[in-house]
Amino acid sequence: MSYFRIAKTFEVEYxxxxxxxxxxxxxxxxxxxxxxVVARGRHLDDNDMVCDYKALKMLVLDLIEGLDHAMALNSExxxxxxxxxxxxxxxxxxxxxxxxxxxxxxxxxRIAERMAEGGWVKERSxxxxxxxxxxxxxxxxxxxxxxxxxxxxxLD
Numbered sequence: 001m002s003y004f005r006i007a008k009t010f011e012v013e014y015x016x017x018x019x020x021x022x023x024x025x026x027x028x029x030x031x032x033x034x035x036x037v038v039a040r041g042r043h044l045d046d047n048d049m050v051c052d053y054k055a056l057k058m059l060v061l062d063l064i065e066g067l068d069h070a071m072a073l074n075s076e077x078x079x080x081x082x083x084x085x086x087x088x089x090x091x092x093x094x095x096x097x098x099x100x101x102x103x104x105x106x107x108x109x110r111i112a113e114r115m116a117e118g119g120w121v122k123e124r125s126x127x128x129x130x131x132x133x134x135x136x137x138x139x140x141x142x143x144x145x146x147x148x149x150x151x152x153x154x155l156d
Contacts, residue, residue: 003040004050005138008057010035010064016072016098017079028071028079034143035064036151037111041135055129058121059114063107066091072098100150104142108152112137 015030037060041050070089073080074097084090096102115137120128141151 003042004044005038005040006050006053006056007036007038008053008060010060012064012067013069014067014072015070017077018097018099019074019077020097031144033067035107036141038138039115039135040138041132043134045132051132051135052129054123055121055131058123058129059131060111063110072103074098100142100144101152104140104150104152107142108137108140108154111140112154
């Protein structure tokens with residue numbers, strides 16, 4: 001089966017702590033993440049596009065903004081309560097350390113659900129962009145460093 005693929009990349013500053021890690025990653029630290037969103041579709045729209053890149057951006061933007069300068073933690077991590085009490089931006093992962101793999105899956109699940117709903121997304125200027133029917137999320141790749149990434153791929 002043939003199809004078109006498009007990708008949009010986002011960059012965000014993000015922190016996490018891997019409470020189960022035996023070495024340095026068990027300490028709070030940050031990364032300059034690069035997140036690649038790959039979508040696919042069989043047909044082009046009236047503008048000869050699978051999906052306008054702006055629509056893809058608007059679909060994902062609030063998730064990216066939620067990661068920006070946030071500290072991701074396992075919900076069972078003892079650090080969670082203390083950081084919350086001092087007003088840190090915290091993103092909790094239920095019973096799991098926020099590894100790059102877990103983050104890729106978390107993003108995939110949320111973006112795929114939004115994509116399946118289709119419809120319209122709005123830019124801050126109130127300009128509307130359509131999410132075409134039949135657009136599918138293929139994969140999310142999260143680069144933790146310039147040499148290390150993890151991805152979550154949807155099953156066909």
